[in-house]
Amino acid sequence: AQTVTQSQPEMSVQEAETVTLSCTYDTSESDYYLFWYKQPPSRQMILVIRQEAYKQQNATENRFSVNFQKAAKSFSLKISDSQLGDAAMYFCAYRSEVQGAQKLVFGQGTRLTINP
Amino acid sequence: NAGVTQTPKFRILKIGQSMTLQCTQDMNHNYMYWYRQDPGMGLKLIYYSVGAGITDKGEVPNGYNVSRSTTEDFPLRLELAAPSQTSVYFCASSLLPGAEAFFGQGTRLTVV
Numbered sequence: 001a002q003t004v005t006q007s008q009p010e011m012s013v014q015e016a017e018t019v020t021l022s023c024t025y026d027t028s029e030s031d032y033y034l035f036w037y038k039q040p041p042s043r044q045m046i047l048v049i050r051q052e053a054y055k056q057q058n059a060t061e062n063r064f065s066v067n068f069q070k071a072a073k074s075f076s077l078k079i080s081d082s083q084l085g086d087a088a089m090y091f092c093a094y095r096s097e098v099q100g101a102q103k104l105v106f107g108q109g110t111r112l113t114i115n116p
Numbered sequence: 117n118a119g120v121t122q123t124p125k126f127r128i129l130k131i132g133q134s135m136t137l138q139c140t141q142d143m144n145h146n147y148m149y150w151y152r153q154d155p156g157m158g159l160k161l162i163y164y165s166v167g168a169g170i171t172d173k174g175e176v177p178n179g180y181n182v183s184r185s186t187t188e189d190f191p192l193r194l195e196l197a198a199p200s201q202t203s204v205y206f207c208a209s210s211l212l213p214g215a216e217a218f219f220g221q222g223t224r225l226t227v228v
Contacts, residue, residue, distance in 0.1 A: 006158075033214040043204065045219035052214055091158055095213055102166060102213040103174060104149055108158040 002027045004094050006107035013082045014115050020067075021077045021110045023092030030054075033095040034068065034075045039109075040088040048090070051075065053097075079112075087114045118142045122207050122220035129197040129227045137192040137223050139207030147210045148190040149217065150174075150182065152203040159206060165190055197227045 003026045013019035025034070036048040051059045051068050058066050063083075067076045079086055092107040123138045141148065146167045151159040151174075161174030165184040179201060181193040190209075194201060204224050210217040 035217075043222050045206065045208070045217075047216045050214065050216070097213050102147060103161055103164045103172070104147075104208070104210070104217055105161060105175070106151070106159040111156075 002029075002032075002094050002096060002103075002105050004092050004105055004107035006090075006092055006110050008110045009108070010111045010113070012113040012115055013079075015084060016081055018078060018080045019082055019112065021079075021090050021092075021112070023075045023077070023107055025073050025075065025092070025094045025107075027073065027094065027096075029096060029098060031097040033097070034066075035093040035095065035104075036064070036066070036075075036077045037091045037093060037106075038086075038088045039091065045091075049077065082114050084114050084116060087112055120207055120209055120218050120220040122205075122223050124223060125221065126224050127226070129194075129225065131197060131199065131227060133197050134193070134195050135197070137194070137205055137207075137225075139190045139192065139220060140188050141190075141207075141209040141218070142188065143209065143211065143218065144187060145209035145211050145218075146187065147213070147217075148184065149208045150180070150190070150192045151206045151208065152176065152201075153206060153222075154203050162192065162205075194225075199227050201225065202227045 034051045038046045120141045149164045150162040163182040165171045207220040208217045
């Protein structure tokens with residue numbers, strides 16, 4: 001079964017600085033998708049960025065970028081120029097591509113605090 | 117734009133009672149999911165569905181049941197509620213495996 005591990009329960013960063021959140025996953029599949037979701041205190045789940053496993057190029061969305069290392073099964077999220085609004089729980093997620101088993105599995109989350 | 121709608125938003129159950137958490141989406145998504153999120157923790161997959169009539173167990177299915185008779189609806193049934201089922205429940209849906217999953221606002225359930 002696929003598992004997702006986020007080894008940093010909490011992280012903090014100074015406003016305007018850069019922070020990297022770690023994520024590793026375990027799978028025997030070659031095709032899959034990876035996601036980072038943000039959950040602010042409102043509880044709403046918001047997609048931050050996604051990556052297809054077959055793409056070697058790392059995904060980027062404005063201040064958010066990933067470092068996808070397929071062989072190492074690592075998928076870290078880098079937030080540049082951190083803003084107060086970035087404070088939230090961040091969840092890494094894995095989505096299988098196997099027909100009939102496309103479940104979406106989440107890691108335990110990392111609570112990010114932004115210090116002004 | 118309704119998206120994914122969950123009802124109720126809050127509920128208190130007594131031990132041994134049963135209830136159904138409703139989830140409906142108006143985006144014609146095939147894939148639907150139910151998660152529970154305990155305080156300060158991640159989302160654990162309870163059940164998921166890849167289309168009408170097809171459901172499968174996730175990581176923590178015990179004590180729950182689901183059905184998927186239509187594309188739009190994916191209700192979650194709790195039988196014989198237990199305090200361990202106190203949690204926030206999220207329903208989500210997506211069009212394709214690699215597409216963004218859209219989440220409902222969550223249902224906060226307390227079993228006393």
